[in-house]
Amino acid sequence: MDFQALFQFLEELQQNNHKDWMDANRKHYHAIRNDFVSWLDDLDNKLANIDPEYYPTPGKKGINRINNNLLFHPNKPVYKDHFGAGLDQKTKQGDFYIEIGIKKGVLAGGYWRPDNKLLQSIREGIDYNGEELVKIINKKSFKDTFGGLYAEDEMLKSAPKGYSKDHEHIHLLRYRTFAVIHDLKQEQILAPDFTDYVIAVYKEMLPFRRYLREAVTV
Structure with missing residues (x-):
């Protein structure tokens, strides 16, 4: 290409x-x-x-x-x-997204503003096994690649319905979007090993996406 x-x-x-x-x-x-x-x-x-x-x-x-x-x-x-x-x-949600543009490039994955059914499933997954998600997003290589969960979407100001404000993972439960983004520089896209770079980012994202995939299918 x-x-x-x-x-x-x-x-x-x-x-x-x-x-x-x-x-x-x-x-x-x-x-x-x-x-x-x-x-x-x-x-x-x-x-x-x-x-x-x-x-x-x-x-x-x-x-x-x-x-x-x-x-x-x-x-x-x-x-x-x-x-x-x-x-x-x-489906149209939860895919691995690639954007190549003159102003920015991104690799992203997860769920942007999922519907209520999917959002409830993700929150149930966090309630059941939030420790695993914390382990994934706190991994150094994950933080280096994505910085953390996408946080530009407005979060709930309090606990979602059915969950205590003192829940161990209340910070995660307040998210409405569960996604990560990796920004691309133009020189990275033009490099001969760009495809390998994309694959490396995908692999780093994979445990996070598998966690969400399991949450919405269980």
Whole structure:
């Protein structure tokens, strides 16, 4: 995958963020998109080989639309400034997310604002075996990679219904989003070993995602 070409295309797109330019350059867009899909397919195969519970997700299924949803966000530009995809995508929640953009790049996983049923399952898992989650997120390599759980989403101000405010793991129970993010620098993406780097981050994230996977399926 020529990520330099991908960045160049995105730069040009942001300077000409309108349908007329995209229509005139659609062949170029599809060439970049197809390369990214092929890279995702290769990554998908590699991840499936290291994780027995991985749910194979072809690049064409995992890749997101480059158009912004103007119906709900009318003030956004027509096109995004990144290519994004979700792998290990059995459902639309809990996948392994990849974003390659000119302003930022991220690798992420977990549950963003899960519905009430999933959220309750995660909290029940913490109530039953919160020590295991604490062990995972307090591991030094985990902290070095992700910093901790995603904390920008607003947390509950008190204990969730059915749990005591004195619960041993009350801090974790107050989360509404259970996810982690690893920021990517452009030079990391352009490095020849980038795919190996992504796999290393995935492996570090795996115990966390397995914990959540078990919580929502038990």
